[in-house]
């Protein structure tokens with residue numbers, strides 16, 4: 007029997023308000039018969055019971071990324087979608103869904119409205135270059151935050167006096183908002199609109215309110231706060247990145263059964279402030295429950311002392327329909343315990359480092375102030391320790407009680423934390439008084455990886471938690487100190503991210519911002535959305551980009567193509583990739599190191615193929631330079647010590663990768679051009695940086711990894727490079743010494759060059775620095791720096807929630823789980839786990855674009871049983887020792903294998 011499931015439109019189920027000219031459709035086949043393939047499909051699209059588009063029966067096996075070229079969607083129209091599929095067993099199945107278009111560039115009938123308000127004060131003139139980074143080492147406990155803004159409450163009345171056929175509200179804000187109708191929350195979405203490069207891309211959200219509106223009087227209630235628009239964000243904690251006043255743009259469209267249509271534009275709205283005395287997305291909130299305006303968003307409320315809103319003009323060309331999921335609560339649970347610290351503080355231990363919010367319930371007298379300070383770690387003695395320092399990074403909540411029983415959860419702020427110090431709680435605080443809410447952007451969990459080794463399982467859990475904490479609206483470096491879209495971090499982590507959760511729409515949305523923020527000369531900013539604060543930070547280093555970081559524009563779309571078969575990600579970003587490579591070409595050819603004039607002609611000549619100038623973050627955070635030196639200076643040193651060789655090596659990577667993209671897109675002319683360029687870079691690199699004994703001019707593990715990854719060797723040098731890499735690892739006591747730009751490729755390079763056993767030694771290493779060192783220190787997320795907690799238990803002010811070093815996930819799933827992509831989107835994949843990896847049980851499952859692929863193997867002594875599941879419409883190539891290599895179609899299979907134990911480590 008054939009069944010269809012997971013019908014997607016632009017990778018979402020039944021999306022509302024999308025602004026996409028040619029939406030892509032996808033569906034998943036499921037069959038109880040083995041070897042099932044789609045032989046044909048038919049797509050029918052109708053609107054109001056009229057068939058608009060019928061593809062007819064198309065003989066094709068394509069079930070993902072399907073576009074119907076003759077379908078021209080019309081603004082604000084709802085379409086019913088019906089997919090029929092035929093398979094090779096003569097079965098037929100059908101699935102139905104729907105989607106609705108947004109404005110599609112048609113004109114808005116409403117205008118922006120703003121509450122009467124005091125504008126947010128700019129923390130500094132962000133158009134001026136920054137010369138020094140302000141370091142705060144301690145917070146002022148008496149800071150009153152009076153310069154922060156209150157949230158604004160907006161009431162918009164609307165009367166319904168006829169039967170409603172269909173009602174939609176299109177809404178966005180300068181700031182972030184929460185939307186209710188008659189006191190009822192309209193959606194679970196939080197922090198809307200998402201963090202984008204607002205002046206270029208501002209998303210509006212579409213709400214179906216047909217069932218929410220009542221006959222008679224209604225009130226739209228919208229609370230709006232600073233958010234990423236005017237709040238204090240980024241590394242420097244500066245306000246007013248995009249504007250200094252909050253406001254909203256709302257357009258309600260109510261269609262009645264009698265054919266009439268009403269537009270609600272909010273012009274009659276009124277505004278006031280309420281209990282949220284201040285709200286800043288980074289710092290926190292102050293909530294005075296005594297100021298609550300009970301019933302403010304219901305019709306009977308007396309708003310005679312509220313101010314009429316102001317109608318204001320802003321350009322509307324940046325407006326685009328929401329793409330991908332919004333921020334939501336992904337998990338709620340009770341904290342682990344309440345701790346009385348040696349210093350006498352009361353601290354909630356949530357049990358997990360995360361990005362989220364607390365919800366507290368208490369009974370109190372009126373007017374008591376309770377303070378909550380958030381942190382990710384306790385100090386060596388078990389006392390509260392502020393690990394996130396900087397300007398405007400206090401991570402604090404103030405709650406002032408009303409009389410009686412009450413519940414509070416912040417609305418417009420979140421924190422990166424595990425521990426919360428509570429000051430001023432009435433009576434004894436118990437775990438029952440607290441709920442913990444973890445937040446992230448909505449994405450489907452698609453991957454799971456479990457082994458017989460609890461430490462590896464904890465590592466996987468740590469990777470997952472750092473992923474969800476750092477995919478709150480955009481891909482970020484960390485969810486506390488900066489929360490910035492650092493391009494280098496996602497460049498290295500994307501393949502792992504794509505396995506754990508369905509990240510396609512999330513990354514597509516972010517990449518639109520990368521394109522929008524790409525600089526005129528093709529440079530891809532180090533942070534996207536590229537807020538002013540980072541422009542001013544970049545003036546310290548004299549560069550707005552860096553090798554590896556800017557490569558996100560190539561590597562992220564490539565990862566989406568590989569993981570999800572998303573070719574449009576390559577197409578849509580191809581021009582931007584070319585501009586990025588052109589930028590590098592120009593920097594290499596036309597800018598020279600200081601002593602260039604003293605070089606001989608041959609040296610000068612090869613320099614045009616070497617990106618040997620400019621600032622770069624290089625192999626950021628090389629452990630041997632950072633461990634034991636927790637101040638920012640040591641971090642920057644890793645950049646200066648490695649940038650000179652990493653940038654030219656990454657130039658080769660960019661060119662090699664764009665050639666791969668050109669080849670996938672069928673652009674043979676470009677392939678030839680980039681392959682020629684690559685050869686020139688390669689030989690210039692070898693001549694410049696590798697001596698004949700295979701010693702590189704910067705003799706660090708990571709540099710060998712990057713050279714090997716990019717084929718920067720002659721055949722005779724290759725073995726020498728591997729030998730030196732192995733030697734450096736041994737000299738380092740079999741521990742890591744790789745930074746951001748080399749670690750993603752370290753394990754693969756070892757495996758591909760005959761050093762698999764050493765890769766396992768690194769994997770199971772528990773001395774610092776190593777993955778399992780963190781696990782043994784009790785980590786529940788990935789840390790920014792391996793030694794964030796030292797061997798003697800000393801804690802430092804690093805971030806404890808950075809996903810970058812979690813990029814090993816991708817290697818674990820491929821090499822230990824044994825699931826490897828052969829053709830994009832797992833249309834064809836390989837199953838080849840290594841039973842000698844030191845484990846006796848591994849269970850991996852991935853919901854690919856074609857359905858579930860599963861691999862489970864159990865080793866008892868030298869006997870292995872392996873069970874695999876292949877989704878319909880795909881093929882797997884099975885390579886299992888003792889079995890013939892073979893290609894199989896969908897279904898469930900069991901194999902057995904005898905492994906000769908080659909004397910490798912057995913962990914359990």
Ligand code: BGC
Pocket residue numbers: 483484488492494495623626808810
């Ligand atoms: C961030 C990183 C980022 C780096 C640039 C840091 O402050 O947290 O993850 O990529 O700066 O080198």
